[in-house]
Amino acid sequence: MSDAAKTGGRQPGVGALLPVGFRDRLPPAAEAHSILTRTIVDAFAAHGYERVAPPLAEHEASLARWLGKPLGAALFRSPDPMTGDALALRPDITGQVARIAATRLSQAPRPLRLAYAGPVLRARSDQLDPARERTQAGAELIGNDSVAALAELIGAAVEGLTAAGVRNISIDLTTPELVAQLASVRWPVADSDALLAALDGKDWGALSSPEAMPYRALLEAAGPAEDALPKLAALAPDLAKRLSNLVETLPPVRVTIDPTERHGFEYQSWVGFSLFGEAEDAPLRGEIGRGGTYLVRHPDGGTEPAAGVSLYVDALVDAGLGASVRQRVFLPMGTPADAGARLRAEGWATVPALSVQDRPDGCSHIWDGTRPVARG
Structure with missing residues (x-):
């Protein structure tokens, strides 16, 4: 539910x-x-x-x-x-x-x-x-x-x-500083906001000006790590090397x-x-x-x-993860306190009746005086 x-x-x-x-x-x-x-x-x-x-x-x-x-x-x-x-x-x-x-x-x-x-x-x-x-x-x-x-x-x-x-x-890896580094050292652009908007939108067509066209290589470098790293190495070899070392030391999971x-x-x-x-x-x-x-x-x-x-x-x-597996046992009126204590020590959740009208709703078992019995 x-x-x-x-x-x-x-x-x-x-x-x-x-x-x-x-x-x-x-x-x-x-x-x-x-x-x-x-x-x-x-x-x-x-x-x-x-x-x-x-x-x-x-x-x-x-x-x-x-x-x-x-x-x-x-x-x-x-x-x-x-x-x-x-x-x-x-x-x-x-x-x-x-x-x-x-x-x-x-x-x-x-x-x-x-x-x-x-x-x-x-x-x-x-x-x-x-x-x-x-x-x-x-x-x-x-x-x-x-x-x-x-x-x-x-x-x-x-x-x-x-x-x-x-x-x-x-795991999806990204390089937050790379675009700014390329713009300041290798591929300067006059309109950085327009460049970032085009990259954010993965808009190939918006990267058609002579100064923006080199940044298409970043879009081409996206994908599974084994495919992306060689392409990234041509743009930023030191960064690509660090990322490659990271991928090699990660647990066996898919990396993009x-x-x-x-x-x-x-x-x-x-x-x-x-x-x-x-x-x-x-x-x-x-x-x-x-x-x-x-x-x-x-x-x-x-x-x-x-x-x-x-x-x-x-x-x-x-997503439904983490659901508790603890079972609940209903204790009818008159059940000795030590019986409930023993059940809780064994991992049960005990639900004692507070009146003779109480029902075992929501409980998986009922105490029969000697042991928990599964409800039919």
Whole structure:
């Protein structure tokens, strides 16, 4: 049953309506959400990532500072009733982890491995996903943006997704800085906005001017890694070599490359990536994770290399993953307390009758006085 809860034929009143982009999670989806979040965080913990828990709201000016990424229309804003300061609800957790690394943990040994999980809120939904409240679970490796750092993060993410039930995981790599580098060094253009619009739209025809035509090579370099890397090597040999080394060290998953994809990668540096997968041989809707390399900005103006990945728990829940297998046993009136305690110790969920009229609805078993008996 989906989270658009069954109402028994009754139409919810106006007071029951939620704002656009928000929803309730009901049983069993709420339990699945908790299980999947724990599964993913445990996978990062097994790789040495320690949990941090930043607050849901911060000073508005602070949220964008540590990554140098404008957040603008993404922010829920509100004045602080206590101080009058401008507050905002976080649309992403990576920037908060960067703040912690640059301030509270600035003297901690590097590389610094931190994990997190929690809700994020956005003022507006996007075209592909109407949800404005989402859950992120991820990890950041502060102090290193090397191939080895990325391979470690992606490997941990793949382990977590696999443990959560995702199959046929694939990774799409992108190169957020490449177009700007080519425009400044190799193929200068007069109208950079028009160039970016053409590349965003994969519009071959719009790249017909003499100065824009060389950028068609970037569109041709998109595809499976084994096909894309030789083409990319002719345009940016050093970058192609790093990407080739990364592909060689990744888990055995399908890898594609799109050199022109940049939406959502505004603060990433030399590489970004998106994760996709399937549940029970059916593709999961959209991305199930995203990450890449970036720079943490310190209060003294310095920067520090970093890499990270965020996984989207809600997409996994919506695909039916994480369903609890704990069985529920109904305890009739008069069942001794020690019988219920023993069953719970064995992994059962016990549902005691509170009156003689209570029925075992929703339970898989009934206690017969000596053992749980499956309902017919």
